[in-house]
Amino acid sequence: MADFTATLAAQARAPRVSLTPELDAALAELDAALQALANELQVEYHGPGVGVEGERGVYRLAVRAHQEGYSDPQWSLRVCDALPNAGWRVAWAIQNVARLRKAAVVQSLPAFFAGYLAAVGEAGRADTPAGRRLAALAEAFGQTDTVH
Secondary structure (H helix, E strand, O other): HHHHHHHHHHHHOOOOOOOHHHHHHHHHHHHHHHHHHHHHHHOOEEEEOOOOOHHHHHHHEEEEEEEEOOOOEEEEEEEEEOOOOOOOOOEEEEHHHHHHHHHHHHHHHHHHHHHHHHHHHHHHOOHHHHHHHHHHHHHOOOOOOOOO
């Protein structure tokens, strides 16, 4: 298991997330790893809410081909505006959210991996090399079940 997954998995299980430079670096590494996997898998998934202050569902983790700026859409994980009129507009990369939301992002990682792994399985992509790498990454967060 990569160091960044151990850091994030431990923080996801902790009663309180420690917001440190090491956590930021681990989130950046997870972002890069998931961007590579999402690009290979190309399975859209709208994950758990990471809103704060009672508005959990306003922002959600989403894997899809995101349009950021003027570049071509790129498959990745982003925190997106989940309001009906927002069209899953990108708000932030996971490592760039503010402190309160960063804790919510880290705490939602086990649910995110459970859902994304299931979506990949339902899409028939679990047995691909990228699907197996995703399953190995998800295992660090206690998520091992896929749907075939």
